[in-house]
Amino acid sequence: MKTRDKILLSSLELFNERGERNITTNHIAAHLAISPGNLYYHFRNKSDIIYxxxxxxxxxxxxxxxxxxxxxxxxxxxxxxxxxxxxxxxxxxxxxxxxxxxxxxxxxxxxxxxxxxxxxxxxxxxxxxxxxxxxxxxxxxxxxxxxxxxxxxxxxxxxxxxxxxxxxxxxxxxxxxxxxxxxxxxxxxxxxxxxxxxxxxxxxxxxxxxxxxxxxxxxxxxxxxxxxxxxxxx
Amino acid sequence: MKTRDKILLSSLELFNERGERNITTNHIAAHLAISPGNLYYHFRNKSDIIYxxxxxxxxxxxxxxxxxxxxxxxxxxxxxxxxxxxxxxxxxxxxxxxxxxxxxxxxxxxxxxxxxxxxxxxxxxxxxxxxxxxxxxxxxxxxxxxxxxxxxxxxxxxxxxxxxxxxxxxxxxxxxxxxxxxxxxxxxxxxxxxxxxxxxxxxxxxxxxxxxxxxxxxxxxxxxxxxxxxxxxx
DNA sequence: CTATTATTAGAGTATATACTCTAGTGAGTC
DNA sequence: GACTCACTAGAGTATATACTCTAATAATAG
Missing domain, CATH: 1.10.357.10 (Tetracycline Repressor, domain 2)
Incomplete structure (x- = not known):
C-alpha cells in the first residue's frame, strides 16, 4: 500500500480512536513509523488529510x-x-x-x-x-x-x-x-x-x-x- | 466586580464567540488586561474555569x-x-x-x-x-x-x-x-x-x-x- | 549507465500553550 | 510601624505543535 494511503488510513484510525484534536501530524507519522517530513511530502497540512x-x-x-x-x-x-x-x-x-x-x-x-x-x-x-x-x-x-x-x-x-x-x-x-x-x-x-x-x-x-x-x-x-x-x- | 467573576464572564464570552479550542488562558488574561499569573491565582487551570x-x-x-x-x-x-x-x-x-x-x-x-x-x-x-x-x-x-x-x-x-x-x-x-x-x-x-x-x-x-x-x-x-x-x- | 523524479529520513524551527515562580502592592489590623 | 493577607504583575519554562529544510535513497525512463 502506498504511503499516502497508509497516512489516510492511520489518520482515520487515530482520529476515530482518540479524536482529531488529540492527534497531531507527529503522532500520525510516529504511528506509521515514518518521518514527519515524509508525511508532509504527501500532504500539505493536517487539514488536507482531513479533507x-x-x-x-x-x-x-x-x-x-x-x-x-x-x-x-x-x-x-x-x-x-x-x-x-x-x-x-x-x-x-x-x-x-x-x-x-x-x-x-x-x-x-x-x-x-x-x-x-x-x-x-x-x-x-x-x-x-x-x-x-x-x-x-x-x-x-x-x-x-x-x-x-x-x-x-x-x-x-x-x-x-x-x-x-x-x-x-x-x-x-x-x-x-x-x-x-x-x-x-x-x-x-x-x-x-x-x-x-x-x-x-x-x-x-x-x-x-x-x-x-x-x-x-x-x-x-x-x-x-x-x-x-x-x-x-x- | 471581582477579578474571579470577570474571568468567568470573559471566558464565557470568548468561548462563545470563538470556541473553547481557540481560546487560551493567555487570551483570557489579555482580554481582561490582567496577567496570566493573576488568572492562575484564581483558577488552578482552564478546566476549572470551564467547570x-x-x-x-x-x-x-x-x-x-x-x-x-x-x-x-x-x-x-x-x-x-x-x-x-x-x-x-x-x-x-x-x-x-x-x-x-x-x-x-x-x-x-x-x-x-x-x-x-x-x-x-x-x-x-x-x-x-x-x-x-x-x-x-x-x-x-x-x-x-x-x-x-x-x-x-x-x-x-x-x-x-x-x-x-x-x-x-x-x-x-x-x-x-x-x-x-x-x-x-x-x-x-x-x-x-x-x-x-x-x-x-x-x-x-x-x-x-x-x-x-x-x-x-x-x-x-x-x-x-x-x-x-x-x-x-x- | 545516466538523468530525472518520487520518496523518505531526520534534524530543526518558530510559535503557541498551559502553567509556574518570584516579587511585589495596597488595604486593613493590631 | 510591623504584620497579614488577598490579590496582581510579569518574566519565565517545559512541552507540544504544525510545519520546513536539506540531504539522501529508491525507482524509473531514456
Missing amino acids: EIFLEYEKLVDFYLDIPEDRSITLEDLTFYLESVFDGLWSYRFFHRDLEYLLDSDRRLRQDYREFTNRCLVAISRIFEKLAEAGIIQPQPEELRSAMSLNVWLVITNWMAFLKTAHALDESTSLTLKELKQGIYQVLTLEIPYLTADYREQVMALREKYRPSLPESADASGEGCRSDQTLRNF | EIFLEYEKLVDFYLDIPEDRSITLEDLTFYLESVFDGLWSYRFFHRDLEYLLDSDRRLRQDYREFTNRCLVAISRIFEKLAEAGIIQPQPEELRSAMSLNVWLVITNWMAFLKTAHALDESTSLTLKELKQGIYQVLTLEIPYLTADYREQVMALREKYRPSLPESADASGEGCRSDQTLRNF
Missing part, C-alpha cells in the same frame, strides 16, 4: 443514499439505508465530533459539507415520499416532510455524541457499532405515528430489534444507584 | 425546567420551557460545541453532565406527561414517551450545530438568538402527530411563529444558485 478523509466519507454515504427512481421502496430498503448510514457514521465517527472546528478551519470542507448535508436531507425526504408511495407511511405535505427529514438528520448526527456523553465511560470503555445502531430505534420512533395500519406491526417489530439493551447501560457499571430512570432504557 | 461555567449553565437550566407538580400545565408553560432552554443554549453555546473533548478532559464534568442530561430527559418526559394530562397531546405509554423525550433532547442539542454548519458563513456572519429559536419549530414538529383535536390549531399556530424565515437562508448571501431545495426552507 481527503471527508471526501471518502461523502462518497460512501452518497453511494448508499442513492434512492432508486425506477422502482418502489421496501422495508428492506429502509433497513439498508439506516444500517448503512450508521455504518458510515461509525467508520468516520471522528468527523462529527469536531465538526464545527473542522469547518471553521477549511473553507472547502465547509462548502462541501454544506452541500453534503443538503443532499442527505433531500435523500431522507425522498425516502419519506417513497415510503408513502409504497403505503408504508401516510403521505405528508412537503412542508412537514422536510421538517421531519431535518429531525431525522438531527437525531442521526447527534446520536453518537449522546451515547458518548451519556456513558459514564472513561477512555477505557469504548463505544461499539452495535450500540451506535440503537440510534435506528430512535429514528424509527420518529416514524411511528405516520405508519399505515398495514405496516405498523412490521415496522414496530423492526424497531424492536434495535431497542437499546440493558446490559450496556452506563449505570450498570457499578457506579452506584443514581436516579437514572430515563437512561435506564439504554 | 464553573458549566455549573452556572446547569443551575440556569435546572431552574427553568422545574416542572410544577401542584398544578396542570398550559401551552404558555410549554412555550416558556422551550424559550428558556434555547436561551440557555444560546448563553452557553460554546459548551455543546466541544462537549466530547470537555468531558474527556474532566471527570467531574463528565459525571455532572451525565446527571444533568438525565434530569433534562426526565423533565422533558414529565412535560409530555403533563401535556397529556392537560389534554394537549394524547397520552403515550412510558416506553414511547421516553424515546420521544430523547428525540426532543437530540433535536434541541444538535440544532445549533446544524445551523452553524448549514450556514455558508465565514467567521464574519454569526448566528443570532432568533435563528437559534427556530429550533422550537423543529421540536414542535415532533409533537404534531400527538396533538389532540382541541389544541391542534393552537399548537400549529405557535409553531408557525418559529418557522424559519427565508431571508437568513445560507443561500441568499449571493453565493450563487445551488441545488439547495431542502435548505430553502430555512
Whole structure:
C-alpha cells in the first residue's frame, strides 16, 4: 500500500480512536513509523488529510443514499439505508465530533459539507415520499416532510455524541457499532405515528430489534444507584 | 466586580464567540488586561474555569425546567420551557460545541453532565406527561414517551450545530438568538402527530411563529444558485 | 549507465500553550 | 510601624505543535 494511503488510513484510525484534536501530524507519522517530513511530502497540512478523509466519507454515504427512481421502496430498503448510514457514521465517527472546528478551519470542507448535508436531507425526504408511495407511511405535505427529514438528520448526527456523553465511560470503555445502531430505534420512533395500519406491526417489530439493551447501560457499571430512570432504557 | 467573576464572564464570552479550542488562558488574561499569573491565582487551570461555567449553565437550566407538580400545565408553560432552554443554549453555546473533548478532559464534568442530561430527559418526559394530562397531546405509554423525550433532547442539542454548519458563513456572519429559536419549530414538529383535536390549531399556530424565515437562508448571501431545495426552507 | 523524479529520513524551527515562580502592592489590623 | 493577607504583575519554562529544510535513497525512463 502506498504511503499516502497508509497516512489516510492511520489518520482515520487515530482520529476515530482518540479524536482529531488529540492527534497531531507527529503522532500520525510516529504511528506509521515514518518521518514527519515524509508525511508532509504527501500532504500539505493536517487539514488536507482531513479533507481527503471527508471526501471518502461523502462518497460512501452518497453511494448508499442513492434512492432508486425506477422502482418502489421496501422495508428492506429502509433497513439498508439506516444500517448503512450508521455504518458510515461509525467508520468516520471522528468527523462529527469536531465538526464545527473542522469547518471553521477549511473553507472547502465547509462548502462541501454544506452541500453534503443538503443532499442527505433531500435523500431522507425522498425516502419519506417513497415510503408513502409504497403505503408504508401516510403521505405528508412537503412542508412537514422536510421538517421531519431535518429531525431525522438531527437525531442521526447527534446520536453518537449522546451515547458518548451519556456513558459514564472513561477512555477505557469504548463505544461499539452495535450500540451506535440503537440510534435506528430512535429514528424509527420518529416514524411511528405516520405508519399505515398495514405496516405498523412490521415496522414496530423492526424497531424492536434495535431497542437499546440493558446490559450496556452506563449505570450498570457499578457506579452506584443514581436516579437514572430515563437512561435506564439504554 | 471581582477579578474571579470577570474571568468567568470573559471566558464565557470568548468561548462563545470563538470556541473553547481557540481560546487560551493567555487570551483570557489579555482580554481582561490582567496577567496570566493573576488568572492562575484564581483558577488552578482552564478546566476549572470551564467547570464553573458549566455549573452556572446547569443551575440556569435546572431552574427553568422545574416542572410544577401542584398544578396542570398550559401551552404558555410549554412555550416558556422551550424559550428558556434555547436561551440557555444560546448563553452557553460554546459548551455543546466541544462537549466530547470537555468531558474527556474532566471527570467531574463528565459525571455532572451525565446527571444533568438525565434530569433534562426526565423533565422533558414529565412535560409530555403533563401535556397529556392537560389534554394537549394524547397520552403515550412510558416506553414511547421516553424515546420521544430523547428525540426532543437530540433535536434541541444538535440544532445549533446544524445551523452553524448549514450556514455558508465565514467567521464574519454569526448566528443570532432568533435563528437559534427556530429550533422550537423543529421540536414542535415532533409533537404534531400527538396533538389532540382541541389544541391542534393552537399548537400549529405557535409553531408557525418559529418557522424559519427565508431571508437568513445560507443561500441568499449571493453565493450563487445551488441545488439547495431542502435548505430553502430555512 | 545516466538523468530525472518520487520518496523518505531526520534534524530543526518558530510559535503557541498551559502553567509556574518570584516579587511585589495596597488595604486593613493590631 | 510591623504584620497579614488577598490579590496582581510579569518574566519565565517545559512541552507540544504544525510545519520546513536539506540531504539522501529508491525507482524509473531514456
